[in-house]
Amino acid sequence: MSMTVVNARIYVSRVIGGSASQEVLDMANEAILRGYQDWQSQKHWRFLLKDTGQSTVVTGCNAVVGSGNTVAAPSVGTFDFVNIGQTVTSASSTAFLAAGTTVTEVTKGTDGVVTSITLSNDFTGTTDANTTLTFSADIPIIVGVNEYNLPLDFNSAATARFTLTNKRTLVWRHQEYWDRLNSDETVRGLPQEFTTYNRFSELTQNFGETLLKFDRVPDAADTMRLRYFRKFNTTGTNIDMPDEILYKFLDYCRSLLLEAKRAQDDPSGYRDSTLDSMKQAEVNDDDRNSEDDADNCIKSQYEMGPAVRPLWGNGDFDAYRS
Numbered sequence: 001m002s003m004t005v006v007n008a009r010i011y012v013s014r015v016i017g018g019s020a021s022q023e024v025l026d027m028a029n030e031a032i033l034r035g036y037q038d039w040q041s042q043k044h045w046r047f048l049l050k051d052t053g054q055s056t057v058v059t060g061c062n063a064v065v066g067s068g069n070t071v072a073a074p075s076v077g078t079f080d081f082v083n084i085g086q087t088v089t090s091a092s093s094t095a096f097l098a099a100g101t102t103v104t105e106v107t108k109g110t111d112g113v114v115t116s117i118t119l120s121n122d123f124t125g126t127t128d129a130n131t132t133l134t135f136s137a138d139i140p141i142i143v144g145v146n147e148y149n150l151p152l153d154f155n156s157a158a159t160a161r162f163t164l165t166n167k168r169t170l171v172w173r174h175q176e177y178w179d180r181l182n183s184d185e186t187v188r189g190l191p192q193e194f195t196t197y198n199r200f201s202e203l204t205q206n207f208g209e210t211l212l213k214f215d216r217v218p219d220a221a222d223t224m225r226l227r228y229f230r231k232f233n234t235t236g237t238n239i240d241m242p243d244e245i246l247y248k249f250l251d252y253c254r255s256l257l258l259e260a261k262r263a264q265d266d267p268s269g270y271r272d273s274t275l276d277s278m279k280q281a282e283v284n285d286d287d288r289n290s291e292d293d294a295d296n297c298i299k300s301q302y303e304m305g306p307a308v309r310p311l312w313g314n315g316d317f318d319a320y321r322s
Contacts, residue, residue, distance in 0.1 A: 002238045008032060008250055015254040016261055028257055032239070035253040036232040040155065044229045047242050049158060051227040052151060056081060056135045063095035063123040063131045071133070072116045079114040080209075081152050082106055085140030088119060092131035095123045103135075106149070112199070112209030114149070138163070139212070141222040144188070148212040150196065153230040157196050157212075164223040170194045170214075178215055189216035 003011070009028040010019045018024025039045070060074035073079040082103055090097045098121045105118035139148050141162070160170045173193045178185060191214035198210050212226070233240040241249045 002243065003246060003250075004238055005029075005032070005236070008239045008253075011250055012253045012257055015258060027260060028253070031253045031256040031260065032250075033234055034256050035249060036234050036240075038252070038256075039249065040232055044156060044158070048155070048229045048232070049227065050230050051225055052138045053225060055137050056151075057132055058135070059132045061090075061131050061133045063090055063092055063129045065095050065123050065125050065128050067122065069119040069122045070116055071119065073114055077113055077152070079106075079117055081149050082114060082117050082135060083139055083149050084145070085142055087136040089134045090123065090129075090131045091134070092125070092129040094127045095125045095129035095131055097121055097123060108209075139224045139226060141218050141220075141224055143218055143221055146214055146217040148224075150210050150212055150226075151228065151230070153233070154196075154210060154228050155231045156229045157194070158227040158229060160194050160212075160224055160226045162191075162222045163225050165220060166190055166222055168192075170224075172196075173215070175213075182215065185215070187216055188219040190220065191216050191218055 009025050009032065012028035012031055013019045013021070013024045016024065018027075058074065058078050061071050062074070063071070084103050084106060086103045088097060088101050088103060097119065101119050101121045103117050104120050106114055107116045107118070109115050141148075157172050160172070162168050162170070168190075170191060171193045173195050175195050175197050178193075178195070193215040194212055195215075196210055196212055239246060239249070
């Protein structure tokens with residue numbers, strides 16, 4: 001029952017009888033995009049949960065035979081998920097890579113976007129080619145490295161675990177939690193917790209640079225499988241919704257279109273609805289992850305500060321003393 005975006009625009013526009021008007025169809029498309037944004041902010045939808053267990057394919061990569069092991073990003077942001085240690089294969093029959101080729105360096109611009117990657121081997125073969133590169137699944141954990149790139153469709157973390165040597169589940173925390181507890185976040189050890197953060201303002205870069213970071217700098221190599229809630233695919237051919245809630249979503253988008261249409265006649269009502277949207281955005285910014293945050297967990301005595309009551313005192317024992 002999946003529906004194409006083209007048909008969805010028609011369905012949404014019919015609520016105001018505008019399926020034959022290109023202007024109304026454009027408004028319907030805007031309502032669908034706004035609908036995605038609202039639903040993304042509303043909750044962590046279980047149908048958006050996925051993990052890093054699948055390889056990632058990047059098309060349009062320029063492979064230079066014989067003298068090139070550096071590959072520029074074919075377009076802005078396409079290499080932003082790549083981490084050192086991932087294995088890489090080339091689909092070209094004239095410019096291929098030796099088995100076991102890995103990423104040895106990731107180069108970023110001043111805005112945090114990956115501009116190129118360096119491989120452990122040169123391309124070999126007969127002629128240069130425009131090829132498809134396939135990157136291995138999961139995130140290789142490197143000794144002494146404490147920042148890792150996230151999948152391109154990452155929205156919010158769910159869980160993570162080491163799967164190779166020190167098999168364990170890691171707990172998600174806010175960066176502020178570590179800032180309160182850890183006097184030195186450069187200490188090496190076996191990570192117990194992880195977080196996701198952006199060192200820059202989103203408005204200063206093309207895609208933002210959301211990174212994954214551990215509470216301790218890893219002192220042993222491993223592999224991490226991250227489970228996360230992905231973003232809605234707003235550029236696909238079909239509407240990115242399960243069949244059982246497809247029309248619920250589209251009817252919500254219809255209501256947005258009606259709201260925009262009504263704004264022409266009742267600007268004050270539209271203003272009130274936008275203020276409500278701001279409140280929803282505020283709530284959304286407070287809780288972006290499914291794991292317990294720093295304020296919803298057992299706190300250490302270090303964090304709570306010194307005890308305010310004496311350990312012992314004079315006077316008669318009173319079992320009901322407050």
